[in-house]
Structures are given as structure tokens and as C-alpha cells.
Amino acid sequence: MKYLSISIVAIALLAGTAFAEDKIATLRDAAITETLSPPAMAPAVNTHLKQVRNYPEQPPLIPHKIDGYQVDLNANKCLTCHSRAAVGESQAPMISITHFMDREGQFLASVSPRRFFCNQCHVTQAEARPLIENTFVDIDTLLKQ
Amino acid sequence: MWSIIKRFWHVMRTPSVHYSLGFLTAGGFIAGIIFWGGFNTAMEVANTETFCISCHEMRDNVFAELKSTIHYTNRSGVRATCPDCHVPHEWTNKVARKMAASKEVFGMLVGSINTREKFLEKRLVLAQHEWARFKANDSLECRNCHSEESMDFTRQSKRAAEAHERFLVPGEKTCIDCHKGIAHELPDMKAVAAAQQ
Numbered sequence: 550m551k552y553l554s555i556s557i558v559a560i561a562l563l564a565g566t567a568f569a570e571d572k573i574a575t576l577r578d579a580a581i582t583e584t585l586s587p588p589a590m591a592p593a594v595n596t597h598l599k600q601v602r603n604y605p606e607q608p609p610l611i612p613h614k615i616d617g618y619q620v621d622l623n624a625n626k627c628l629t630c631h632s633r634a635a636v637g638e639s640q641a642p643m644i645s646i647t648h649f650m651d652r653e654g655q656f657l658a659s660v661s662p663r664r665f666f667c668n669q670c671h672v673t674q675a676e677a678r679p680l681i682e683n684t685f686v687d688i689d690t691l692l693k694q
Numbered sequence: 695m696w697s698i699i700k701r702f703w704h705v706m707r708t709p710s711v712h713y714s715l716g717f718l719t720a721g722g723f724i725a726g727i728i729f730w731g732g733f734n735t736a737m738e739v740a741n742t743e744t745f746c747i748s749c750h751e752m753r754d755n756v757f758a759e760l761k762s763t764i765h766y767t768n769r770s771g772v773r774a775t776c777p778d779c780h781v782p783h784e785w786t787n788k789v790a791r792k793m794a795a796s797k798e799v800f801g802m803l804v805g806s807i808n809t810r811e812k813f814l815e816k817r818l819v820l821a822q823h824e825w826a827r828f829k830a831n832d833s834l835e836c837r838n839c840h841s842e843e844s845m846d847f848t849r850q851s852k853r854a855a856e857a858h859e860r861f862l863v864p865g866e867k868t869c870i871d872c873h874k875g876i877a878h879e880l881p882d883m884k885a886v887a888a889a890q891q
Contacts, residue, residue: 597852613853617763624880640856 591675833869
């Protein structure tokens with residue numbers, strides 16, 4: 550019993566210090582009654598320049614802001630420029646042919662429902678300091694190492 | 695009926711016995727001002743956002759959606775209210791729009807969109823009326839605030855500048871062709887041809 554309580558205290562202390570060092574809250578680290586002010590949102594990168602993919606299968610990043618773009622059952626603002634029919638006017642890259650495939654690999658006439666919600670894979674980028682250091686290197690760098 | 699008209703005509707034709715011509719003219723003039731002023735004042739009252747969102751149909755649907763858009767809050771603090779986009783400035787157009795609006799008020803009284811579901815069902819038709827109006831007047835209400843001449847394309851994002859240079863400047867398209875859903879959520883767009891979205 551004694552050992553148990555000591556170890557509980559030890560764990561609690563450890564957890565406490567871990568929390569203090571680590572600034573990233575995976576859970577809400579404040580009393581439930583407190584209103585937290587979230588960090589300011591960085592504006593999305595809006596250069597319209599294609600960004601290098603980190604690996605070939607990576608869904609391309611969105612190089613422009615998408616504030617207020619409606620993507621739901623009624624409308625898909627992304628497709629008003631990126632759909633097959635629209636790219637002539639918009640000169641935006643067309644959604645890839647894989648986006649027309651259903652899960653059986655059958656090609657549909659237009660975008661497949663499972664690809665409809667663009668932001669599940671495609672995201673904008675922000676000029677922000679990474680919260681956690683990332684050691685990822687792409688394959689070319691890896692081969693040279 | 696005919697006799698009433700005849701009697702009215704007779705009274706109107708007989709010169710006044712009690713009042714001078716000057717009094718009658720001035721009186722008519724003043725009464726005219728009062729009616730005219732009253733009419734326009736009533737129109738001004740009905741031309742405010744407060745009036746537009748005094749019914750819950752507008753407050754709970756389109757107004758609630760407007761609140762998160764750039765035309766409600768933005769860094770410069772200049773905002774667009776309902777009449778800025780929905781009521782023409784010119785007097786004859788304004789009166790015409792008001793007469794159409796009376797039909798909408800009637801719709802409210804009989805509750806044609808008094809629930810969110812009913813509203814969403816009617817939304818495509820309502821939106822199409824607005825698109826047709828913007829298309830017909832070359833997006834006049836947008837241009838009341840956004841002048842094409844004052845747009846500095848070099849300060850716009852590349853995408854915006856290219857689209858505006860290619861289609862707006864030659865007059866091939868107007869604002870509403872590309873900026874549908876700028877202030878409210880869009881209705882089901884499947885019925886709207888892809889090229890027109």
C-alpha cells in the first residue's frame with residue numbers, strides 16, 4: 550500500500566514536470582471554468598506557386614487561401630475551378646484521374662463521392678514555427694546519406 | 695357607379711366658392727410634399743438592415759450566415775448591409791424592387807419559409823432571382839462599393855488579378871458569375887450548370 554501511494558505520487562510528479570516542459574497541450578490543460586485564448590491564426594500562404602511534394606504520393610498542397618470556401622452537400626467551391634469542365638477558364642490544375650475512381654476502381658463520370666471533400670487530403674500552409682521538430686527527409690536526401 | 699363618376703367630375707370642374715386658387719395650389723403643394731416625404735421616409739425605414747432582420751426568416755438564415763463572411767467583419771471595419779447588396783440606389787429601380795419585396799413580405803405573413811427546411815427548399819429559386827438580377831444589372835450593387843477602375847490588380851492575389859484581367863475587364867463576365875455565395879451559403883448547385891457556378 551505504501552509503495553503504491555509513493556509510486557502514484559512519483560508518477561504524478563513526473564507527469565507534472567512533463568507537462569511543464571512540454572508546451573503543447575494534447576488535452577485542455579486548464580480548469581474547465583477557464584476560457585482559454587487560442588493562439589493567433591497565421592494567414593495561409595497565398596503565393597499560387599506549386600510546392601515540392603515530400604514524397605510522390607503526397608496530395609499536393611493548396612498554394613492559396615481558401616477562406617470561406619463552401620464544400621458541402623450543396624456546393625463545392627474548389628471544383629468551380631478544378632473540375633474537368635472548369636479548368637479551361639480557370640487555368641487551375643484539374644483534379645487527378647484517380648478522383649473519378651470509386652473503390653472498385655471503376656471510373657465515374659465526375660468526381661467520386663469518396664473524393665468530394667477536398668480538405669481531407671489537400672491543405673493550405675501557414676508561415677508558422679513548427680511546434681515539434683520534424684526529422685523527415687525526402688527520398689533523395691535519404692539515398693545520399 | 696356612372697352617376698358617382700359624373701358627380702365627382704362635376705365637383706372637380708366647378709370653381710371653388712370658398713377657397714382662393716392660391717390657397718388650393720399651395721395646399722396641394724404642401725400636401726404633396728408631406729405624402730412624398732412620408733412615402734420616401736417609409737421606404738427609408740424599410741431600407742435598413744434592422745428592418746430586414748426583424749423577421750426570423752432572415753435573421754436565422756441569411757443573416758446568421760452573413761456574420762462569418764468578409765462583408766460582416768473584416769480588418770478595415772467597412773461592412774455591407776442587406777440593402778447595400780439587395781436594394782438598387784436609383785429611385786425607380788428601388789420602387790420596383792420594393793414592390794417585389796411586398797410579395798416577399800406577403801410570403802412571410804403566410805409562412806412560406808417560416809422553418810429552416812422550408813427556406814432551404816425555396817433557396818435555389820430565391821437565389822436564382824438574385825443571380826438573374828445581378829446578371830441583368832451587371833452586378834451594380836457590388837460595383838457601388840467595388841469599382842473596377844479603382845482595383846489595383848498588382849495588389850490583388852495572382853489568381854484574382856488573372857481572373858479579373860481576363861474576364862472582368864473585357865466585360866465577358868460580371869461579379870456574380872464568379873462570386874456566387876459571397877454572402878450566404880449556396881443552395882444545391884447540382885441543378886446549376888457547372889460553367890455557371
